[in-house]
Each structure stands twice: as structure tokens, then as C-alpha cells.
Amino acid sequence: MIPVIVILGYLALIAFIGGIAFKKSKENTEDFFLASRSIGPLVFFLSIFATNMTAFAILGSSGQAYRQGIGIYGLMASSSSFVIPLTIFFIGTRLWALGKKFGHQTQVSFFRDRWECNHIGTVIFALSAAMLVPYMIISIMGGGTVLSAISTSPETHQALIAYPVGCAIVAVVVTLNVFLGGMRGTVWVNILQTLLFLCFGAVAVAVISHKLPHEFSYYMRNLAADPKTRFLVTREKMPPQVFWSYTLIPLSSIMFPHMAIMCFSARRVSAFKQTVVAYPLAILAIWLPCVFLGVLGFATLGKIPDPDGVLLRLLDAYAPAWLAGVLGAGIISAVMGSDAHQVLALSTMFTRDIFAHYGGRERFGERRSVHFARGFIVAVTLIAYLVALALKEKQGIFEIAVRYAFSGFAAMAPVMIAALFWKRSTKWGALAATLYVAAFLLWTALMQTGHKPGDILWQAGDIKVFFINPRGDVAFWNGFMTVLPMVLGSAFCVFLFSVLTPPPSAATIAKYFNATAPHAQP
């Protein structure tokens, strides 16, 4: 009961924050979508970090560590701590400057103008929205599942908050927060979320260590001494090809529409400076305790049916109820923080890149555009909620879709890099790369559903180019992840089709490359 009270209190606080943000808002799209580009350095860091940290950072990381061991930190966390700050440094700062100078609020409007082509923006919008929607649905599903799990009585096994009610609570609170507060309400909630996250790991480790019958070293040594569990404290079972391929996945971060939109919202470019330095340390603060506790969970609890629930079980066994409540609030907060950004990003893109771009703004004005955006937020959340209810049993499909969405966004990074740094890149290069990514994703989805582990999908001579790995995923030559051919293929398409087609006009090249060149005039 205590965890449920903590979580409900937290949810009420989020709705309240949305209300305060509403009072501060102005009725124009730049204020609603970007908080008038006024986000200061500390809030910017806390918010951009929260944008990227989903519930996976806590539950998924410990669950994966329970299954695969400590290698998960190097695979997912330390690779992100290297790649994501670099992309924010090189790409985020340039996006910010171009947004500030030319008024862009989304990547799509930048791509349209940079390559003098409406259609390229529309195609990229369609692909981005298609990759983002499953993510949004799974956030609501995750929220419903967690609320239901946390409120389940250990004696009666009855959930105080049933799954549909849990999904509804998450959907309503997210809608209220985004509907009322827009970007301002979303980033204020993110502050709370990141602070909760940053404190949780250290507190959980300290509390659990106090209650455990033995010291941490005892459990770790036992795992290392047993040949059956040694893989948990090494990377013996982790293929180096997967470990290496995974370093490409964090390229997706800056290509997620909500992440790019966050970059447009900073007041000053100096906000990025503190962010890029603090980002790897924040990853360390969250992931290290969660991965460690996941492995410790195996050592202390043995086999459990739901590895993603290992942290909840550890807290149940070794921590007071209030800490489980804080964890629940942290998870719900992570679910809703990223969901709110996704909903806002979809609404921003749809309102700016489709509604306003195709004449809606001229016809209805700025004020009505904000009303349209709010209506879109309600509609999209309602649809996501209904899908989350109707397809509860098909959650696995959405999880696969999200996994491939990361590869898809990572494969769009060469398009962004070309737009920002290569004058000669053309709309045809960008279009070819986008279609390549879309086609690859579609092909992967078809192959994934129609084949079983071990099936060879394409063989050239003796070389298995594509096959289904033991996990059931499509894999590339020698066991590399498909993100590798996706990123390389996308980069090749941008290059080849750009050199084969005429460059953008000299005026556009001057406009964009003088704006971000070292000696540009303001």
C-alpha cells in the first residue's frame, strides 16, 4: 500500500506542475513546443538526460544484467557515455544555432529548407513518426504493467490498480502535463525525474547492502567461482561482434525527434557545454548501481520468472516499503518523462511540419495552431491507450519494433551529419538513405516474423550474410547486429546519390554553411 501512496502522490505532483506551467504559458507555438527557447543550463541537462532515460535504464538494465551479467554496462551504458555527448557536442550545438537563426522547431523543417525540398521533410516525418509510435505505446503499456505489479498484494496476488486502470492513469497524467504545460511542463517534470533517478541507485545499493546477510564481495566471489555463473561477472557469453556493433546504437539518440527538439529549446549554446561533460557521469550514477544490483539479484535470489522485476524483488526482500515506492515513482516517472517528450515531439512535428506547413497556420493563425496541437496530444494519447489495451498480449511485437527503431534512428544519423557538415549533400542522397532505412526495417520485420533461429536469409558463397541468431533476431555477417549494414548503407546512399545529382543552390549552401562556420556574421 505504501508504494502505491508514494506513486499516486508523485502523479498528483506531476499534474500540478503541468498546471503551473500552463499559467506561465503564452499562446504561440514556439512557447508551447520549445518554452520560447528559454531553457537554462541546469534544466537543459536534467531534461535532455531524462529524455533519453526510459524505464529501461532502471528495470531493463538490471533485468539484462541478471540475464547476461556485467557486460551490459559496457554494451549499453559506457558506449552511450562516449557517443551521446559527442553527438550533442557536434550535432546538437549546430542544430541549436540553426534553429535560433532560422526559426526551425523540428529536424524536418531544417531538412526541408537545407535541401530545398518539401517532400524529403514529409518522408522523414513519416519514417520518424512510424518509428516513434511503437515507443509511445510501449511506454503506456510499461506504465500500466508497473503500476499493476507494484500494487499487487503478496498475500492475495490481487492488483489494487488493474492494468487498464494503470494505463489510463499514465495516459491521463501525461496528457494533462503535456496538454497544459507543453515543453515547459515536460522539462519541469524531467527535473524531478532525473534527480529521483540520480539518487535512487546509490540509496538502493546502500540500503540493500545494509540488510544483506553477507558482504557484496561474498556474492561476487561465489558467482566468479562457479563455472555455471561465472559469465555474470565476465563477458564470456557476450559476442564481441555484438559488443562492437552496439556502439553504433547511441547514434540514434540525437536523431530521435524529441531529442533534437530539446536541442532547439536551449536559451544559450553554453547550456550544451555543461551537459556534455555531466552526461557520462549521470549515466554512471544510474547504470552502475542498477547493473550491479541485477547481478547481485541472481546471486541472492537465484532463478526468478521475471528478470526485469529483479530490482523490485530485491527491494521487497531487503529494503523498506517506502524505497520500493520511490523506485515505483522513479519508474513511472521515467515512463512518463519519455512518453511526454514523445507525445510532445509527435504533436510538434504534426503541427509544424504537416498542419502549419501545408497551410493550416495561415488559415487558422498561431493561437489556433496551439489548440490544434493540444487536440492532437489528446487524440494521439487516446489512440495509444486503446492500442495498449487491445494489444496487451502482443507487447513483444512492440518491443521488437522499438529495438529496431533504435537501429533505424541510428541509421538516419549519416543524413543529419551530411546536412550539417557536407555542402555537396543533396536531397536525393537524403531521400535514398531514408528509403533505404525504411526498406531495411520493413524487410527485417518480415524476416523476423517468418523465420526461426538458425535460418539463413541470404548467403553469398560460403558467407552467411544475413541469418536469424539464437535470440530470434536478424543478424548480419559473423554475428554483427543489423545496425552495422544499416548505418553503412545509409551513409553510402547519402554519398552516392549526392555525388550523382546536382548540389543545392549556392544561396542555400551559403545560408547554412555561413551560419555555422567559425567566422559567420550574426
Added chain:
Amino acid sequence: MMKKILLVLLIAAVYLAHQDSWNWSKADPMIFGFLPVGLAYHAGYSIVAAAMMAVLAALAWPKHLEDQEK
């Protein structure tokens, strides 16, 4: 120019350091008595990544973009 080359080499070196094949099958030494070496190494790697970003922010910050703040 020299500064740029050194910074590129720094980024490349930090990237390569991520692929710590020498720790692959090792659990020992346990750092602080309980952190397997592979985990401690990558925790340290995150700190090195932060230090690298601090160096980049100090020596290669795109100052010209600050013009857009005006």
C-alpha cells in the same frame, strides 16, 4: 591544425579503449573487493568519457555559435 589532429587522436583513443578485449574473461581483480574488473573498467571509462568531453569543451568549443545568442 596540430590541435585538431591531437583531439581527433584523443577521440579515437577513447573509442578504442571501449573495446577492452583483455578483460573479456576476467572477473579478477575485484575492485574495492566486490566490483568485477570488467564492470569497474567501464565505470572508469564513463569518467574518462566525461574528461574527454571536458577537454573538447575547453579546446574545441564552437565559440562562433554563441553569436546566435545575440
